[in-house]
Amino acid sequence: MPRLGGKVAVITGGAGGIGAATGQLFCEEGARVVLVDRDAAAMAAACAAIRAAVPGAVLLDLVLDTAEEASAARIVAETTRAFGRLDVLVNNAGIRSYEPLAEAKAETWRRILEVNLLSHAFLSREALPALRATRGNIVNVASTHAVNPRAGMGQYDATKAAIVSLTKTLAFEEARHGVRVNAVCPGATLTPFHVRRFAAQGRTREALEAERLENCLLARWAQPREIAYPILWLASDEASYVTAAVLMADGGMKVL
Numbered sequence: 001m002p003r004l005g006g007k008v009a010v011i012t013g014g015a016g017g018i019g020a021a022t023g024q025l026f027c028e029e030g031a032r033v034v035l036v037d038r039d040a041a042a043m044a045a046a047c048a049a050i051r052a053a054v055p056g057a058v059l060l061d062l063v064l065d066t067a068e069e070a071s072a073a074r075i076v077a078e079t080t081r082a083f084g085r086l087d088v089l090v091n092n093a094g095i096r097s098y099e100p101l102a103e104a105k106a107e108t109w110r111r112i113l114e115v116n117l118l119s120h121a122f123l124s125r126e127a128l129p130a131l132r133a134t135r136g137n138i139v140n141v142a143s144t145h146a147v148n149p150r151a152g153m154g155q156y157d158a159t160k161a162a163i164v165s166l167t168k169t170l171a172f173e174e175a176r177h178g179v180r181v182n183a184v185c186p187g188a189t190l191t192p193f194h195v196r197r198f199a200a201q202g203r204t205r206e207a208l209e210a211e212r213l214e215n216c217l218l219a220r221w222a223q224p225r226e227i228a229y230p231i232l233w234l235a236s237d238e239a240s241y242v243t244a245a246v247l248m249a250d251g252g253m254k255v256l
């Protein structure tokens, strides 16, 4: 029995590393999947890869900027029009900023808050009526750095801490409506974003995969699928007694 048989899931940032891996795994587990991303080329590539890997995958792709408030209602409307229901929302779209707080510009602050936090808030709000109808759930993708501070990415880390807070409040408010709300906090995950970032410094994917990371017990990068599995579990009925949880998928960073 597939773990998401009969379910309909929306995944934002669905053309990126973790989003596309989650989309593929959800399709493998029987879900009908709506991928949302603002990058049309990456979306086309992600959908082609998923269809090649999962024959018969049922996929709808929406090329939209989730930071636009109007996108939220449109995503829910297109999903329910295509599939008649919504069971799972994975809020995964995110951007980074590498400005130290002493140099952080207002413009960067505004954009990262819009993409990383407000898009989650707006889409969750618009999805709740449909999720209440199916007693569905939300999985928010935060970061280990929501709870493990570091230097250099204060704006990003603040948005991720806010997502953890939003997750708990929403879980509190929605429990009586039967909607579960959880967060996954990935650690260093070798997605195309990071592969491209390090390629610009002359480092290959193979070198990154072989590298020993000193900041977590497992001492290596995660593959995107290793983050998709915790998301799948929280999204599935196997986690029916789990809400307001913040699941660290960071190779054991917090204990160090």
Ligand SMILES: NC(=O)c1ccc[n+]([C@@H]2O[C@H](COP(=O)([O-])OP(=O)(O)OC[C@H]3O[C@@H](n4cnc5c(N)ncnc54)[C@H](O)[C@@H]3O)[C@@H](O)[C@H]2O)c1
Pocket (backbone or CB within 6 Å): 012, 013, 014, 015, 016, 017, 018, 019, 036, 037, 038, 039, 042, 064, 065, 066, 067, 092, 093, 094, 095, 115, 141, 142, 143, 144, 185, 186, 187, 188, 189, 190, 191, 192, 193, 194
């Ligand atoms: N990769 C990591 O090491 C890591 C670690 C912790 C948390 N995360 C989080 O996981 C999530 C996915 O990360 P990833 O590494 O797969 O990143 P990624 O950059 O590969 O994917 C992010 C996707 O989101 C899309 N996106 C960005 N802004 C958008 C917008 N406004 N509207 C629609 N789509 C938008 C991008 O086009 C991209 O396809 C992010 O929220 C990220 O913060 C990643």
